[in-house]
Amino acid sequence: AQKITQTQPGMFVQEKEAVTLDCTYDTSDPSYGLFWYKQPSSGEMIFLIYQGSYDQQNATEGRYSLNFQKARKSANLVISASQLGDSAMYFCAMRVRGAQKLVFGQGTRLTINP
Amino acid sequence: NAGVTQTPKFRVLKTGQSMTLLCAQDMNHEYMYWYRQDPGMGLRLIHYSVGEGTTAKGEVPDGYNVSRLKKQNFLLGLESAAPSQTSVYFCASSDRTAGGEKLFFGSGTQLSVL
Numbered sequence: 471a472q473k474i475t476q477t478q479p480g481m482f483v484q485e486k487e488a489v490t491l492d493c494t495y496d497t498s499d500p501s502y503g504l505f506w507y508k509q510p511s512s513g514e515m516i517f518l519i520y521q522g523s524y525d526q527q528n529a530t531e532g533r534y535s536l537n538f539q540k541a542r543k544s545a546n547l548v549i550s551a552s553q554l555g556d557s558a559m560y561f562c563a564m565r566v567r568g569a570q571k572l573v574f575g576q577g578t579r580l581t582i583n584p
Numbered sequence: 585n586a587g588v589t590q591t592p593k594f595r596v597l598k599t600g601q602s603m604t605l606l607c608a609q610d611m612n613h614e615y616m617y618w619y620r621q622d623p624g625m626g627l628r629l630i631h632y633s634v635g636e637g638t639t640a641k642g643e644v645p646d647g648y649n650v651s652r653l654k655k656q657n658f659l660l661g662l663e664s665a666a667p668s669q670t671s672v673y674f675c676a677s678s679d680r681t682a683g684g685e686k687l688f689f690g691s692g693t694q695l696s697v698l
Contacts, residue, residue, distance in 0.1 A: 474626075505686060515627075515674065515689035561626060570615065570634060571642055572687055574626035 472497045474562050474575035482581045483552050490537070491547040491578050493562030501567035504545040506536065509559040509577075518560075521545060549580075557582045586610050590675050590690035597665045597697045605660040605693050607675030615678045616658035617642075617687065618650060620671040627674065633658055665697045 473496040483489045495504065506518040521529045521536045529536045537546040545564075549556055562575040588609045597603055607616065614635050619627040619642075629642030633652040647669060649661045658677075662669060672694050676687040 479624075513672070513692045515676075515687075517686045517688075520686060563627075570632055570640070571617070571629045574619075574628070576624055576626045 472499075472502075472564055472566055472569070472573045474564050474573055476562055476575035476578050478578045479576075480579045480581070482583060485554060485582050485584050486551055489549045489552050489556075489580065491549075491560050491562075491580065493545045493547065493575060495543050495545060495562075495564050497564065497566055499566040499568075503565050503567070504536070504538070505563040505565070505572065506534070506545075506547045507561045507563060507574075509561065510555075511558070515561075519547070552582050554582050554584060556580060588675055588677055588688050588690040590673075590693050592693060593691065594694045595696070597662075597695065599666060599697060601665050602661070602663050603665065603695075604662075605673055605675075605695075607658045607660070607677075607690060608656055609658075609675075609677040609688070610656065611677060611679065611688065612655070613677035613679045613688070614655075616652065617676045617678075618648070618658065618660045619674045619676065620644065621674060621692075622671050630660065630673075667697045669695065670697045671695060 475494045502523045504521045508516045519531045519534045533550045535548045559577045561577045563572045565572045591606045617632040618630040631650040636655040639650045651659045675690040
């Protein structure tokens with residue numbers, strides 16, 4: 471069975487600092503994809519970044535990067551130079567290839583302080 | 585660009601009442617999903633569809649029914665609403681050929697069952 475675990479219910483960070491949001495996953499399938507979504511207070515789900523299990527390099531999208539450590543089954547999201555607008559709920563998710571569903575973690579609420 | 589549109593955005597029901605949530609996407613996506621979001625539990629898959637005329641159960645299907653009569657529409661029905669179905673409901677769609685198969689989400693429906 472697939473499982474995503476986000477162990478940080480909430481995090482508080484000073485503006486302009488880098489922040490790492492933790493995500494560990496569990497699957498026995500060698501082919502899978504990992505996703506991060508952002509949910510601001512307005513409620514919509516915004517796709518941030520994707521990492522495939524066979525990708526050789528860590529994914530990056532602007533200020534977002536995914537620290538993928540396959541042996542440890544972790545897929546942490548790193549946000550560089552945090553901004554007030556980064557305050558939101560962040561969800562890690564996984565899809566095993568061939569499976570139709572995306573499995574989500576419980577989420578981490580990030581608050582950026584000025 | 586409409587993307588994924590959910591109606592209604594808010595609804596209050598009494599226990600035992602029925603209702604249908606409508607999801608429409610204009611991206612010609614094959615896959616469509618219904619998730620529910622509850623505090624501390626992330627998003628959980630209710631039902632999904634891999635194409636017109638097909639539906640399948642997700643993690644928490646009990647109490648819900650779905651239909652996909654047209655490719656662009658995915659309906660979620662509650663035949664006899666219960667307070668446990670108070671939640672935020674998200675529809676999503678994805679393209680089976682897109683790299684990463686990321687989900688595009690609607691803006692959500694806040695449902696309260698009294």
